[in-house]
Amino acid sequence: xxxxxxxxxxxxxxxxxxxxxxxxxxxxxxxxxxxxxxxxxxxxxxxxxxxxxxxxxxxxxxxxxxxxxxxxxxxxxxxxxxxxxxxxxxxxxxxxxxxxxxxxxxxxxxxxxxxxxxxxxxxxxxxxxxxxxxxxxxxxxxxxxxxxxxxxxxxxxxxxxxxxxxxxxxxxxxxxxxxxxxxxxxxxxxxxxxxxxxxxxxxxxxxxxxxxxxxxxxxxxxxxxxxxxxxxxxxxxxxxxxxxxxxxxxxxxxxxxxxxxxxxxxxxxxxxxxxxxxxxxxxxxxxxxxxxxxxxxxxxxxxxxxxxxxxxxxxxxxxxxxxxxxxxxxxxxxxxxxxxx
Numbered sequence: 001x002x003x004x005x006x007x008x009x010x011x012x013x014x015x016x017x018x019x020x021x022x023x024x025x026x027x028x029x030x031x032x033x034x035x036x037x038x039x040x041x042x043x044x045x046x047x048x049x050x051x052x053x054x055x056x057x058x059x060x061x062x063x064x065x066x067x068x069x070x071x072x073x074x075x076x077x078x079x080x081x082x083x084x085x086x087x088x089x090x091x092x093x094x095x096x097x098x099x100x101x102x103x104x105x106x107x108x109x110x111x112x113x114x115x116x117x118x119x120x121x122x123x124x125x126x127x128x129x130x131x132x133x134x135x136x137x138x139x140x141x142x143x144x145x146x147x148x149x150x151x152x153x154x155x156x157x158x159x160x161x162x163x164x165x166x167x168x169x170x171x172x173x174x175x176x177x178x179x180x181x182x183x184x185x186x187x188x189x190x191x192x193x194x195x196x197x198x199x200x201x202x203x204x205x206x207x208x209x210x211x212x213x214x215x216x217x218x219x220x221x222x223x224x225x226x227x228x229x230x231x232x233x234x235x236x237x238x239x240x241x242x243x244x245x246x247x248x249x250x251x252x253x254x255x256x257x258x259x260x261x262x263x264x265x266x267x268x269x270x271x272x273x274x275x276x277x278x279x280x281x282x283x284x285x286x287x288x289x290x291x292x293x294x295x296x297x298x299x300x301x302x303x304x305x306x307x308x309x310x311x312x313x314x315x316x317x318x319x320x321x322x323x324x325x326x327x328x329x330x331x332x333x334x335x336x337x338x339x340x341x
Contacts, residue, residue, distance in 0.1 A: 007056040007080060007134040008273055009048055010165070012126070012157070013143045014059060014118030015039030015074065016093035016111075017066045020297060024099040027108050033096060037073045038298045040140045040172055040262050046077035047266035047288060050302035053273060056080040058130055060117040066092035067117070083130045087117035101257045109176075113146075122149035123156050131157060136269060138168040139195075141188045145177035151187060158194030166272075169195035169224075170265050173204045184208065193223040197272070199265050202231045214239075214246075228282070230264060236282050247282035250322040252293045259298035264289040267308075283312040283319070290324045303329040 018038030021030040037046075042057055049055045057079050061067030063086045070092060075081045093113030100107040113119070121143070131137055137157065144151045158167055171188050178184035185208055192198045198221060205211045209220055214229040214237040221227055227239045235248040267288030271281035287308050292300035307329070314322065 005054060008053040009045070009136040009138055009269060010056045010058060010083075010131055010134040011041040011045040011048075011138045012058040012121075012131055013039060013041030013140050014093060014113070014116065014121075014146060015042035015057075015061075015070050016095050016113060016116075017069060018298060019094065019096045021097070021099050026106075027096060027098055027110060030098070035069070036297050036299070037070060038095065038258075040142050040170065041138060042070075042074050042079075043259050043262035043298055044138055044170075044266045044269070045079045046074060046299055047263050047302050048270060049078040051266065051270045051288075051308075052305060053270060054080070054134075056083055056130075056134065058083040058126060060085045060087050060090075060121055060125065062086070062090055062092035062117045063088045064092055066094060085117075085125065087120060090115055090117040090120055092117060099256075111176075116146075118143075119146040119150060121146070121153055123153050126153060128156075132165055134165055135273065136166045136168055137164075138170070138265070138269065139191070140170045140172040141191065142172045142174055142177065144187050144191060145174060145184070154191055155194075158191050160194060166197060167195040168197040168199075168265070168269060170199040170261070171201075171204055171208070172261070173208050175207070181208075189221070192221055195224050197226045197228070197269075198224040199228045199230060199261070199268070201261065202229055202234075205229065215244075218244075226278075228268060228285075230261060236264070236285060238278050238282055240278065243278065245278045245282065247279055247286065248320065249286045250290060250319070250324055252290050253323070253325040254293045255326055256296050257293065258296075259292040259300060260289045262298070263292035263300060263302075266302075271312075280312050284308060287311055291329045294324060294326045294328060301329040 018036045019033035022032045045055045045057045093116035095111045097109045144154045205217045218239045229237045237246040264285040267284035268281045271284035
């Protein structure tokens with residue numbers, strides 16, 4: 001999706017080289033790792049590009065082999081990487097994780113991202129016109145946690161001004177990245193209130209705001225034109241100025257939870273770009289999330305547009321019976337792996 005045409009979506013944020021374990025267990029016991037790509041905003045960019053949209057990724061990576069790998073891997077999805085800058089003085093971030101889910105008490109993640117090239121993103125190093133060239137600018141709270149300069153950049157980009165694109169913001173609260181809970185809460189709420197479309201997980205709302213009901217989250221965040229509360233296997237609820245729509249999630253045979261929230265955001269954005277009704281946007285989000293849930297790694301396969309469209313159009317009864325397992329996104333196995341029963 002590279003070229004001179006303006007992008008549909010611009011995604012700004014850090015991507016890292018992720019080292020995924022060859023087997024379950026403590027990091028101390030894992031003998032080897034497989035290299036992959038990990039980054040909330042680049043995950044969204046890759047999924048949207050795979051779904052047929054023109055997407056630009058804006059970031060900074062080191063002038064090193066890991067940076068070379070990241071740029072090549074993201075570009076291979078069809079993402080425009082012309083706005084990715086190389087930093088000769090700072091490294092590309094990397095991280096290692098265990099095979100367990102993030103919510104598991106035994107889950108381990110070790111980041112080597114302090115002082116990374118992406119943490120130097122700022123209003124000085126990221127040209128405003130590169131971020132605002134599309135119909136949508138997608139941001140994440142992870143970027144705000146990287147450095148004071150990154151927080152200032154996101155504050156600038158979420159400031160309401162004439163002519164800006166639709167600002168999509170995924171709260172993406174990562175507690176280990178923040179110096180203290182009060183700073184995280186204040187910063188993330190301020191950024192969310194400046195956005196037009198906000199994604200927040202029910203678990204994040206409970207941890208960050210001590211709120212446990214989608215309606216209470218909406219009451220705390222009335223400013224965004226659209227607020228989406230992701231509720232995991234229970235589904236998702238979207239609010240607009242005058243509507244509330246809830247859609248259940250299909251049953252999924254989960255392989256890994258990594259990247260599912262990013263895939264959901266990509267699906268919802270793809271349906272938004274198509275002008276689909278709110279309920280169908282939620283279904284698109286659930287279906288792309290199911291692609292990530294049924295595969296290992298942060299970037300799961302993106303189901304084809306015809307398959308997504310067919311499943312999103314199911315009646316309520318068939319949608320409620322839908323069950324998705326590993327391999328369901330493969331066109332040749334769609335009838336075998338996608339079941340309504």
